[in-house]
Amino acid sequence: MLKMQSSMQLQNSSTTTTTVMGLENIESEIKSLEESIEGLRYFPDFLSEKQSLDLLNEIDERNEWESEINSRRTLQYGYHFNYLHGGGLRKLQEEIPNYLKPVMERIEQLEDGSCWHYPQISQIILNEYKGLETYISKHIDSLDFGPTVAIISLGDPCLIVLHERTPKDPNATWNANEIIPIQNLQATGKKMCLVLKPGSLLVLNGKARYLWQHEIPKQCLWKKYLGESWKTLAFGSEDFDENKFRRVSLTMRSVVVQVP
Numbered sequence: 723m724l725k726m727q728s729s730m731q732l733q734n735s736s737t738t739t740t741t742v743m744g745l746e747n748i749e750s751e752i753k754s755l756e757e758s759i760e761g762l763r764y765f766p767d768f769l770s771e772k773q774s775l776d777l778l779n780e781i782d783e784r785n786e787w788e789s790e791i792n793s794r795r796t797l798q799y800g801y802h803f804n805y806l807h808g809g810g811l812r813k814l815q816e817e818i819p820n821y822l823k824p825v826m827e828r829i830e831q832l833e834d835g836s837c838w839h840y841p842q843i844s845q846i847i848l849n850e851y852k853g854l855e856t857y858i859s860k861h862i863d864s865l866d867f868g869p870t871v872a873i874i875s876l877g878d879p880c881l882i883v884l885h886e887r888t889p890k891d892p893n894a895t896w897n898a899n900e901i902i903p904i905q906n907l908q909a910t911g912k913k914m915c916l917v918l919k920p921g922s923l924l925v926l927n928g929k930a931r932y933l934w935q936h937e938i939p940k941q942c943l944w945k946k947y948l949g950e951s952w953k954t955l956a957f958g959s960e961d962f963d964e965n966k967f968r969r970v971s972l973t974m975r976s977v978v979v980q981v982p
């Protein structure tokens with residue numbers, strides 16, 4: 723696995739300055755990111771290198787991938803979210819497999835449960851981003867899912883872009899108990915970029931969950947966000963062969979609607 727020189731990079735689209743943060747400043751980088759996006763928590767070393775590799779090996783050995791959508795391969799556990807027909811959930815017969823249980827429990831207990839909000843994890847989607855053309859468009863996770871979204875990263879480091887939105891109504895104030903539908907939100911133009919480290923955990927609550935959209939862009943956009951030295955920044959070397967890029971993510975959520 724390639725080692726990153728810089729764990730993350732933040733870019734505010736309202737300035738032309740690109741701020742690159744090195745590993746030695748990891749704590750202050752995380753603090754700055756978490757202060758900028760309310761409800762976002764980032765745990766760069768949630769899994770050890772061995773735990774990450776074991777998990778990826780298990781996923782690869784099971785090889786249960788589905789090619790339902792064009793942008794990437796997916797695999798869903800617990801409930802199936804219908805990407806092709808604008809959402810909708812179907813309960814799956816099979817329970818979430820045991821190999822994921824220890825990780826789920828750790829997430830639910832994170833900081834004594836203050837990070838993962840009730841109810842328990844009941845849906846997991848695995849996404850595989852491989853080569854140059856894979857992506858997930860910017861989105862806010864369906865409101866069929868509960869207040870917390872947790873994303874584990876495995877494989878290669880990967881750029882995630884977060885796009886801020888605010889209520890269109892200038893008098894509307896957002897609070898955690900009142901979810902504003904996406905059609906009543908507008909983009910502010912502010913974007914934050916983060917290179918997700920393998921073994922990391924990104925947790926989205928509050929504004930990070932309901933007001934900021936997140937996106938995994940195609941690799942052709944990495945240069946736009948990270949600058950000319952994007953390969954060195956993300957992968958530690960200009961020699962990195964982007965065709966061999968592979969990242970697998972596990973997104974954990976709870977279903978909060980009645981599913982027939």
Ligand SMILES: O=C(O)CCC(=O)C(=O)O
Pocket residue numbers: 847849858863873882936938971973
């Ligand atoms: O792969 C990721 O990090 C993001 C996944 C995601 O946003 C989703 O599955 O809805």
